[in-house]
Structures are given as C-alpha cells and as structure tokens.
Amino acid sequence: MMNQNFKAASFSEDFTHIIDGNGNTFTFGDQRVEHIWPINQYMFNATPFLKSIFEQRGWRVRFLEPTFDMMYYSKLLCSGRECPSLNLFAGMYYEDIAKNYVKDDLFVYWGVEHACPCQIGAWPDAWEVFSERIGNPNVLYSVFTTLENNYLGQGLEFGKDIVTAFVLGDLFDEAEWALKIISLDKEEASGIFHEEMLKVVPNLHKGMQELESSLEEWARKIRKIPLKATLDETPKVLLFGGGSMAFIREPLITYCSQQGIIPKIVGFHEFLLYLFSDCARSYGFKKGYDSLEQQFNLGSIISSSFTSPQDAQEGNLAISSCFTLQLADFMNQRFRKAIQGSGIVYDKHVSYTNILKEGHRLINDNVFTEASVAVGKYLSSIETGVFDGLVNIALFTCQPSINGQAFIRALSHQYDIPFAGLELEGPWLSANHHRLLENVIFQARRLRQEKNTWTITADWRSTTTG
Structure with a gap:
C-alpha cells in the first residue's frame, strides 16, 4: 500500500x-x-x-x-x-x-x-x-530526454548534444576495440588513443567544422600507432541486441578479445533512435499509415496535422522525430568519414530507418517493441558483409528480445554467416554461453580466412588479366 x-x-x-x-x-x-x-x-x-x-x-x-x-x-x-x-x-x-x-x-x-x-x-x-x-x-x-519533455526542458540543442555524444562514443568504441586487438603494444596504444580522444571533447561545442577537423587530427595521430595485423585479416564479430547491451557488454567483449577477435557492440545511439522514432511511428499508425515509408514521410505528417490542435501537437513531435533520425544519419556519415584515416574503423553505416524497414518486412513494427529492430539489424549487417560472425543477445525476461531471437534463429539457416543466439540474465556468461561463443569464433576465423583467400585470388586475376 x-x-x-x-x-x-x-x-x-x-x-x-x-x-x-x-x-x-x-x-x-x-x-x-x-x-x-x-x-x-x-x-x-x-x-x-x-x-x-x-x-x-x-x-x-x-x-x-x-x-x-x-x-x-x-x-x-x-x-x-x-x-x-x-x-x-x-x-x-x-x-x-x-x-x-x-x-x-x-x-x-x-x-x-x-x-x-x-x-x-x-x-x-x-x-x-x-x-x-x-x-x-x-x-x-x-x-x-524525450521529444515529449522537450529534451528535459532544455530544447533541441541539448537533445542534439546528447545524440552527438553517443554517436561519437559508439564510433570511438568501435575503433578502440579494433586497436586493442591489432596494435603491437596494447597498453601504449590505449594510452595514446584516450589522450588524443580527450583532445576532441572540447570541440563538441565549437560547431561541426571544428569537430570534424579535430576528428581528422585524431585519426592522423592514431594512424602512427604500430600494428601487428591489419583489419582485413582479423576476424570481426558483431554483438547486437537491445538497449540493455550497454550494461551487459563487458564479459562479451572480454571473451571475444581474449580470442583475438575484434568485437563490436551494437551502438547505444541506435537504441536512443528507437526511442526517438516512436513519435513518428505512433502518429503515423494513428492516422492509418501501416508502412514505415508513410510514417516517416514528412509530407504525409504535415498534411494530416491540420485537422485539430491535438493533431498539430502530435504532428510537430512526429516531425521532430523524423528530423532527429535524419540528423543522426548525417552525423554518422560525417564523423565516420572524418576518422576513416585512422585505419581502425571498419563498419559500414546503415541508416536507422533502413534497419527498421528491414525488420518491418518480417515483424510488423507497429507492435512498438524492439523485436523488429533486432531482425532488421541482423539482415542489414549481413548485407554490409563487414562481419565474420553475428551474435544476438536476448534477455531472459524481455519478451520482445526473445521474440526477435526466435525470428533470427529461423533466418540464420538461410545464410552462411556464423550465428549464435544467447539468452542472458545479466552481465555474466555461463559455460554454455562460452561454448556457443567459441563455436561462432571458430567459424568466424575460418570465414575470414576464406574471404582473404577470395580477395588475394581476385587481385591476382585482375593483375594477370591486365
């Protein structure tokens, strides 16, 4: 009581x-x-x-x-x-x-x-x-911060800063774990990495041009770090799931890195975009739009928001939702391009709306849970061809993640890329989890060797033909 x-x-x-x-x-x-x-x-x-x-x-x-x-x-x-x-x-x-x-x-x-x-x-x-x-x-x-609370009463600029921080953080996470695996001296490389990253931080508040320039300078400094292997020859595994991945990531990353595999945890900013996308999706669904193309269509949102004051208010939130996703897409592309010269970033950006659309083909996104997001991430990651193994993490008492896992397990039989689905209760791994990860890592190494063989053969043929 x-x-x-x-x-x-x-x-x-x-x-x-x-x-x-x-x-x-x-x-x-x-x-x-x-x-x-x-x-x-x-x-x-x-x-x-x-x-x-x-x-x-x-x-x-x-x-x-x-x-x-x-x-x-x-x-x-x-x-x-x-x-x-x-x-x-x-x-x-x-x-x-x-x-x-x-x-x-x-x-x-x-x-x-x-x-x-x-x-x-x-x-x-x-x-x-x-x-x-x-x-x-x-x-x-x-x-x-949400669209409904006006980014905790601080307005769009505060919301933009929060999204920017997580987009940058996710990019640096990707780069750091690659560097830890392929650098000649891991401790020295990690020290240089963080020292140079902290020099980027003050530029967050100086505008896009200054921020990009500082990222490019960071990339030039990191490029000088001695490496013992290349990104191309090193296996990479994507560990993906819902927003809880930020809090259960440590044992997963640690295990993969101990095996000499480059681990990547799905970006936390993608979970934020899932939250921010709801205003557009729920407003579109309310207006009878079933497809995501309609729900994210600014023309449709604007034209339907003139019928009542409530529609105008919800329509404005839906417009803000669309712009937030577009802004994050813009930042991802610009920032990734700026740090590309470091030689330790490797993933290919896929817009969040495309991830949602991929998942929507199999799970109707109008149920408003993360199940379709996990499916969309799985399919879009296969299309990029970047990773040698995929691991989906579902949480034991999270029904949406369990539902998404069921779909992905069925899909995995249609593709050659190594896959495992883990069901966790918290930030720890059981003996069975280790066995499943070990199996994926073994297959990922073999797939990476095959990919490198294909590349060498293709290069040799192009040279002899020329």
Missing part, C-alpha cells in the same frame, strides 16, 4: 526545474543537484562527451561504477521477474543512495523514460513503488 504522506521529488510541468519533497524549487545547475549516469566511464567512450555537455551548463555530473554489491541491493527492491535492465538500474541506484547520498542533496539518476508496450512502459509505476521503499524523497529515477 502506498504511503499517502510520502512525497517524492518531481519535475516542474515544463521540465525546467526540480521540486524537492518539501516543495522547494531548484534549477538543474543548483549545487544541491547531482546528475548521475548508470554507465561506466572507463568502458564507455561517450562519457567524456556527456560530462562535457553537463559541465558546460554548470551541472554536477558523475558516472557509476558497477559493483558486485549492486545485485544485493537490486534484490532488496526487485522480484527478479522485472526487465533485466530495471534490475540493474535499481541495484546501482539503491547502492549509490545507501553509500553516497548526502542530506539535502537532490540526486537525478539518468536512465530510460519511454511509453510503449515493452516493460519499459511500466517503469514509471515501478519507480514510484521503489521510491517509497527506499524512502528518500529527494531522488528522481530513470530520467531521460
């Missing part, structure tokens, strides 16, 4: 201020307010950029380091049947409050806020219950 006397902190109606449990109002930059991200700053290259965004606005920010104790704290709140990401968040938040909360502070924990049929849609209700159990009225849980 809810305690009627408990009053938790909340946002103002326009999301520009925080109201604590006693009704006092504070700005986001107030020294009592601390913004906390549940991601590891040593494993996630978006964190320096995120830190810069918050510090530029004068906001206090820090990042959480996952510990073994977080599962103990999670069990104090969760039953274990909830979404695995919610379990991880709950444990990290509760542990942090227990160990680091200072009286009269306001803790703002960043996470996920999204209305949808997936379990994430029930998170606000869950956090309301958890908040009362924890008993601290000056904490806000699982906060995030």
Whole structure:
C-alpha cells in the first residue's frame, strides 16, 4: 500500500526545474543537484562527451561504477521477474543512495523514460513503488530526454548534444576495440588513443567544422600507432541486441578479445533512435499509415496535422522525430568519414530507418517493441558483409528480445554467416554461453580466412588479366 504522506521529488510541468519533497524549487545547475549516469566511464567512450555537455551548463555530473554489491541491493527492491535492465538500474541506484547520498542533496539518476508496450512502459509505476521503499524523497529515477519533455526542458540543442555524444562514443568504441586487438603494444596504444580522444571533447561545442577537423587530427595521430595485423585479416564479430547491451557488454567483449577477435557492440545511439522514432511511428499508425515509408514521410505528417490542435501537437513531435533520425544519419556519415584515416574503423553505416524497414518486412513494427529492430539489424549487417560472425543477445525476461531471437534463429539457416543466439540474465556468461561463443569464433576465423583467400585470388586475376 502506498504511503499517502510520502512525497517524492518531481519535475516542474515544463521540465525546467526540480521540486524537492518539501516543495522547494531548484534549477538543474543548483549545487544541491547531482546528475548521475548508470554507465561506466572507463568502458564507455561517450562519457567524456556527456560530462562535457553537463559541465558546460554548470551541472554536477558523475558516472557509476558497477559493483558486485549492486545485485544485493537490486534484490532488496526487485522480484527478479522485472526487465533485466530495471534490475540493474535499481541495484546501482539503491547502492549509490545507501553509500553516497548526502542530506539535502537532490540526486537525478539518468536512465530510460519511454511509453510503449515493452516493460519499459511500466517503469514509471515501478519507480514510484521503489521510491517509497527506499524512502528518500529527494531522488528522481530513470530520467531521460524525450521529444515529449522537450529534451528535459532544455530544447533541441541539448537533445542534439546528447545524440552527438553517443554517436561519437559508439564510433570511438568501435575503433578502440579494433586497436586493442591489432596494435603491437596494447597498453601504449590505449594510452595514446584516450589522450588524443580527450583532445576532441572540447570541440563538441565549437560547431561541426571544428569537430570534424579535430576528428581528422585524431585519426592522423592514431594512424602512427604500430600494428601487428591489419583489419582485413582479423576476424570481426558483431554483438547486437537491445538497449540493455550497454550494461551487459563487458564479459562479451572480454571473451571475444581474449580470442583475438575484434568485437563490436551494437551502438547505444541506435537504441536512443528507437526511442526517438516512436513519435513518428505512433502518429503515423494513428492516422492509418501501416508502412514505415508513410510514417516517416514528412509530407504525409504535415498534411494530416491540420485537422485539430491535438493533431498539430502530435504532428510537430512526429516531425521532430523524423528530423532527429535524419540528423543522426548525417552525423554518422560525417564523423565516420572524418576518422576513416585512422585505419581502425571498419563498419559500414546503415541508416536507422533502413534497419527498421528491414525488420518491418518480417515483424510488423507497429507492435512498438524492439523485436523488429533486432531482425532488421541482423539482415542489414549481413548485407554490409563487414562481419565474420553475428551474435544476438536476448534477455531472459524481455519478451520482445526473445521474440526477435526466435525470428533470427529461423533466418540464420538461410545464410552462411556464423550465428549464435544467447539468452542472458545479466552481465555474466555461463559455460554454455562460452561454448556457443567459441563455436561462432571458430567459424568466424575460418570465414575470414576464406574471404582473404577470395580477395588475394581476385587481385591476382585482375593483375594477370591486365
């Protein structure tokens, strides 16, 4: 039963201020307010950029380091049947409050806020219950920027900065793990990598031209690092799944790298685009548009938004949704081109709308879950021909990811590329998971050798023919 006397902190109606449990109002930059991200700053290259965004606005920010104790704290709140990401968040938040909360502070924990049929849609209700159990009225849980809250009341520029930070972070993640596998001296290479990356961070706020120039300079410095192998001769495996991949990635990456395989975790910014895309898709579906081509068609959105004030408001959100996806597509192409000279980036960009469309061919995207996204990622990754193995990660209590896994397993019999589907309960691997990964890695090595043989043969034939 809810305690009627408990009053938790909340946002103002326009999301520009925080109201604590006693009704006092504070700005986001107030020294009592601390913004906390549940991601590891040593494993996630978006964190320096995120830190810069918050510090530029004068906001206090820090990042959480996952510990073994977080599962103990999670069990104090969760039953274990909830979404695995919610379990991880709950444990990290509760542990942090227990160990680091200072009286009269306001803790703002960043996470996920999204209305949808997936379990994430029930998170606000869950956090309301958890908040009362924890008993601290000056904490806000699982906060995030959305189109509906006008990027947490900060406007488009703030939203653009957040997306940019994650796009850059994902590109640097791809490059770093490639460098760790093929560099001659891994420790020295890692030091140079991060030193040069930190020089890029201040340029995030200086405009696209300055940012691209700094990325090109980064690429020139990284190019000088001695390598023991080339990208072409080294096997690469894509590890993909939903947004929870950001929090269960470490054992997967570690295992692949120990085997001399270049691992790539699906970009976290793609999960953000899934969230941002919902306004266009839900508005289009409401208007009777079944296909994604119609739902992302600006002409259709604009022409249908004049019928009522509510349609105009929802139509504006749908337009913003389309522009956000286009902006991310633009940044991906420009940034990837800028760092291409480093010699350690290798993936081919596929626009997020194309990923959605690929998945939509087999799973109707109007169910508004990530099942179709996983299928779309699988198919589009095969088309690029970049990877030598694909591993789909589904979470045990996440029904959309389990549904997507079932489709992909059936599809995998139609293609020659090595594939494995893993069902995880958290950031750890069982003996069976290791066996499945070992099998994919073995096949990926063999496929890479065959690809290199085909390339050498093709080059020899072109030379002799010429």
